[in-house]
Amino acid sequence: MEFLKIAIEDLKAMNNYREVINIQDAQRPRVHVNGREYIMLASSSYLGLNTHLALIHAAQLAAHEYGVGSGGSRLISGTMSLHTQLEAELASFLRTDDAILFNSGYDANLGAISTIMTEKDIIFSDELNHASIIDGCQLSKASLAVYKHNNMEDLEQQLKRSKNECKDNSNKFIITDTIFSMDGDLAKLNEIVELAEQYDAYLMIDEAHAVGVFGEHGRGVSEHLGVENNIDIRMGALSKGLGCVGGYIAGSGELVDYLRNKARSYVYTTSLPPPVLASALAALEIVSTEPGRMLRKQLWDNVEVFKKGLNSFGHDTMSSTSQIVPILLGSASRTMEVSKYLFDSGVFATGIRPPTVAPDRCRLRTTVLANHCKGDIADVLEVFRRMNEELTINC
Ligand SMILES: Cc1ncc(COP(=O)(O)O)c(C=O)c1O
Structure with a gap:
């Protein structure tokens, strides 16, 4: 089906081609991909109940x-x-x-x-x-x-x-x-x-x-x-x-x-x-009971520390007031560059591109979890700090 091959090439040329990433273990705050450990910043299991x-x-x-x-x-x-x-x-x-x-x-x-x-x-x-x-x-x-x-x-x-x-x-x-x-x-x-x-x-x-x-x-x-x-x-x-x-x-x-x-x-x-x-x-x-209330408290504490850290590095977290924390980057190419830097540094965060968002509103979409420990958040923020110094793009 030649027309599909052409369409796929087009996606690649526009930085819009998607690939699946194989996670080898349960989706916890730290996961393994190809034997390497990553801090998970892209899970929707916000309270960690998937492994409870x-x-x-x-x-x-x-x-x-x-x-x-x-x-x-x-x-x-x-x-x-x-x-x-x-x-x-x-x-x-x-x-x-x-x-x-x-x-x-x-x-x-x-x-x-x-x-x-x-x-x-x-x-x-x-x-x-x-x-x-x-x-x-x-x-x-x-x-x-x-x-x-x-x-x-x-x-x-x-x-x-x-x-x-x-x-x-x-x-x-x-x-x-x-x-x-x-x-x-x-x-x-x-x-x-x-x-x-x-x-x-x-x-x-x-x-x-x-x-x-x-x-x-x-x-x-x-x-x-x-x-x-x-x-x-x-x-x-x-x-x-x-x-x-x-x-x-x-x-x-x-x-x-x-x-x-x-x-x-x-x-x-x-x-x-x-x-x-x-x-x-x-x-x-x-x-619906006390353990849930405790998990929500842990989640909001983590969200606060993470957002404060990102904002102190000058990142635009848009109007997020929840556990979903976008980092606005603009173009698809810039988003993929940042996403790759983070991945190479052991952080699992998803770049979001068209058609999910408008072409000039590409972003990283990060999510905070109740079961992230203080060390997870601190390690991630350290990667973001280093990225700001090392990447020439201003994000
Ligand atoms: C706002 C919203 N509604 C519905 C869905 C679909 O839910 P599910 O993943 O359970 O199919 C999603 C999933 O990403 C979502 O973000």
Whole structure:
């Protein structure tokens, strides 16, 4: 397929070619690649639960008791008591009527948006929303009004304009990430809630990076900002703060009931395996109790030290107020140069390039973990300090 070879050469020429990096051991704050140790600055397992003994034991027991595969899709033969238990625990944790599991956060967004929203509706979507939201919107065939990132004036303008354009029976939906995955800033949920009420729009939030991490009890940014009761559709992931894999939608009984009947990414796929479900149950127990509070404290202490250090070297960490800490660099080539320097120095950090971000907004995306020890953060900051001296580029 010659045309693919040409397209790949183009990607390489534009510094946009991607390669996978093989990690040889469990994803902990220090990992090994080709026998060499790296400090991990690119994990989404923010609380370190992916290697927590309680989760590992739960998975082992579940594998023995239930096997390693579910044997079917949810509506055929793939609903085990662990699925219903986890859905009930999620609903109780989030204090919603009900919750429904999907095999990934991606599937949850794709399934919920493309099922609930239809061609007669209008979706108002932040321009930096995750790819799974963008794909769900496209699949829904709803009209799309993309508003400028976190810009409430623009959102309101677009809501106002839509008043005249709305068809009979059409619904309006505002959708936003609560932590933006490449910028690390938080959605202005309080203002969005007010606009949703004022303009009679339903509100859907994506708490993929926030669940377990934000809020007094780990329920996310919506808990942190006190707006949980004002959200119609709450999406979250089991794959990041909770250390497992999977996604969920939580909300009213009719929302979940309808998705169970109609969401294609729920209906037409083999369900999550028992070990994952058991680990996720153990993760929920941890994040909602004292050990979770302790892990969150460790995380925020680490974030503070890391950001202070970076800022003291003059790095632009953009408007991040979360555990996701971008370092703005500009071009793809500059980003790859910095990324290579760090990798050669034993730091595992990902360079983010188009199409994930705009061509002039390329960056390193670093993430801080609760289980990074003081020495990990100090060693990383020392590499950044040396890099500032040694690299000719000013970053
Ligand atoms: C904001 C956001 N939503 C959804 C997802 C998808 O979640 P998952 O990785 O569980 O499929 C991601 C993953 O990167 C994300 O960043």
